[in-house]
Amino acid sequence: MIDNVRVAVVGVGNNTSALVQGIAFYRRTGSLVGVHRPDIAGLGIGDIDFVAAFAMSDDKVGKDLHEAIFLPPNNFPRLAPELPASGVTVQRGLVDSTEIGRVADALRHAEVLLYSAPSGMPETARAYAEAALTAGVAFINTTSDAIAREPLWLSRFEQAGLPLLGDDLASQFGTSVVHHALLRLLEDRGLTLVSSYQVNLGGTEDFRNLVENPNTKTQSKLNALGSDKVQMAPLGYLPHLKSQKIAHLNIEALGWAETAVSLEVRLKVHDPSGAAGVNIDLIRLAANALRSGRGGYPAEAGSLLKSPPGTAI
Numbered sequence: 304m305i306d307n308v309r310v311a312v313v314g315v316g317n318n319t320s321a322l323v324q325g326i327a328f329y330r331r332t333g334s335l336v337g338v339h340r341p342d343i344a345g346l347g348i349g350d351i352d353f354v355a356a357f358a359m360s361d362d363k364v365g366k367d368l369h370e371a372i373f374l375p376p377n378n379f380p381r382l383a384p385e386l387p388a389s390g391v392t393v394q395r396g397l398v399d400s401t402e403i404g405r406v407a408d409a410l411r412h413a414e415v416l417l418y419s420a421p422s423g424m425p426e427t428a429r430a431y432a433e434a435a436l437t438a439g440v441a442f443i444n445t446t447s448d449a450i451a452r453e454p455l456w457l458s459r460f461e462q463a464g465l466p467l468l469g470d471d472l473a474s475q476f477g478t479s480v481v482h483h484a485l486l487r488l489l490e491d492r493g494l495t496l497v498s499s500y501q502v503n504l505g506g507t508e509d510f511r512n513l514v515e516n517p518n519t520k521t522q523s524k525l526n527a528l529g530s531d532k533v534q535m536a537p538l539g540y541l542p543h544l545k546s547q548k549i550a551h552l553n554i555e556a557l558g559w560a561e562t563a564v565s566l567e568v569r570l571k572v573h574d575p576s577g578a579a580g581v582n583i584d585l586i587r588l589a590a591n592a593l594r595s596g597r598g599g600y601p602a603e604a605g606s607l608l609k610s611p612p613g614t615a616i
């Protein structure tokens with residue numbers, strides 16, 4: 304019998320809500336619908352225990368994790384009427400390097416730190432990565448801020464024998480993976496790409512933040528596609544969409560005898576579900592690498608991330 308993975312999470316936002324509720328859902332129902340990998344190194348979907356959680360909003364700090372995930376501005380739906388108390392009290396997080404010691408101390412029971420704060424706060428991301436190094440836990444950077452792409456951070460985690468997974472998770476069935484698959488199909492079938500674009504609309508706090516502060520997200524999305532012919536329209540924040548995201552993809556290409564081919568795709572998903580479906584795999588890969596004594600970036604995480612080591616910052 305393998306021990307459950309002990310996870311600490313930074314950011315009690317929509318993605319944490321979808322992850323926490325989803326794990327409870329799969330434990331309760333035994334369903335495997337929507338699960339990419341039921342088993343990773345002997346670890347199932349339900350084999351995760353949350354041991355610490357960090358937030359910054361006064362509303363969430365001091366609350367039980369299972370209460371805090373439902374507080375605004377989170378708008379991922381409630382999946383079940385009842386979620387018994389988790390026993391994990393949300394603690395105040397940090398914003399810079401001044402409180403690394405306190406956070407590292409709070410990580411003493413954790414094996415993996417899942418960093419799920421807003422993108423666009425590089426100093427904060429680095430401070431939590433430092434806390435993970437101090438505490439001796441694996442670090443997963445789900446945001447587009449560069450940590451795993453920074454050679455210095457990667458070598459520090461390698462030397463410490465601690466896994467570092469990042470940057471920027473690639474949603475389970477989101478715009479990046481669908482767009483990438485279609486571009487690859489075009490190439491495989493011998494067509495020539497002329498131009499392509501993505502339009503992304505959403506109603507989450509993440510979208511609101513990224514509209515105001517596109518920061519590293521645009522580059523990270525382009526990293527996931529690997530083509531210089533793709534353009535990203537500015538993200539659109541539409542609050543009435545709540546946790547749903549709508550993406551439009553356009554591809555213009557040339558086929559036989561240079562005749563035109565045009566493809567339009569509309570994708571509608573719950574954005575936090577797409578994140579949770581990948582975070583559950585990143586957590587188990589991180590725990591397995593840690594338990595096997597493998598520090599640095601585990602190559603098996605590659606398809607789950609938009610901007611792994613070696614991609615542009």
Ligand SMILES: NC(=O)c1ccc[n+]([C@@H]2O[C@H](COP(=O)([O-])OP(=O)(O)OC[C@H]3O[C@@H](n4cnc5c(N)ncnc54)[C@H](O)[C@@H]3O)[C@@H](O)[C@H]2O)c1
Binds near residue numbers: 359420471
């Ligand atoms: N499909 C997806 O949803 C997807 C895909 C790729 C990457 N991401 C990234 O995942 C991250 C989380 O997304 P989300 O939708 O849960 O965002 P969110 O805004 O709902 O949640 C982030 C939470 O972190 C909190 N926070 C802010 N500063 C903090 C700090 N210093 N310490 C602790 N908590 C802090 C915020 O108050 C908020 O509750 C974002 O960076 C997003 O860009 C999401």
